[in-house]
Amino acid sequence: MFANLTGWHALIVLAIVLLVFGATKLPGLARSLGQSVRxxxxESKNDEPAEPAPGTIAIPVVSRPDASRPS
Structure with missing residues (x-):
């Protein structure tokens, strides 16, 4: 999909971004983008399932796709 992009395309996109956002707002935009990536x-690192506390019983939750419709 992006195989045909060249340096000229990147320059054109950069120029459009400068026109839309302006040079004064770009540092704030980059800062917020970096913060979002962090x-x-x-969150993706902490997405591992938590271990249950010792002495507790873990009950698995099973969801059915048609649970909202009565049979």
Whole structure:
């Protein structure tokens, strides 16, 4: 899909971004984008299932796709 993109395409996209957002707002935009990526990495790293506390019984939750319709 992106195999035909060249350096000229990147320059054109950069120029459009500069026109739309303006040079004064780009540092804030980059900062918020970096912060979002950091949060996403932290959340995906913490996405592992938690171990139950010792002495407790873990009950698995089973969901059915047609649970809202009575049979």
């Amino acid at each position: 949060i996403l990495k932290e």
